[in-house]
Amino acid sequence: MTVRVFSCSCNHKMRFGAGTCSYCFRSSTLLNRIWFYPLTFASLFVLAWLLLQ
Numbered sequence: 001m002t003v004r005v006f007s008c009s010c011n012h013k014m015r016f017g018a019g020t021c022s023y024c025f026r027s028s029t030l031l032n033r034i035w036f037y038p039l040t041f042a043s044l045f046v047l048a049w050l051l052l053q
């Protein structure tokens with residue numbers, strides 16, 4: 001089972017983690033990238049750590 005949460009501007013449902021739409025090959029939103037979530041979490045963690053010094 002593949003998770004298709006986000007759709008492209010062409011209305012094609014994109015597979016989660018796909019960098020580009022498989023239909024029109026436009027690049028997807030950052031929210032569709034898997035690495036975006038750990039990266040955001042890591043940045044927030046580092047920021048919180050710096051603020052709590």
Ligand SMILES: [Zn+2]
Pocket residue numbers: 008009010011012021022023024025026
């Ligand atoms: Zn598309």
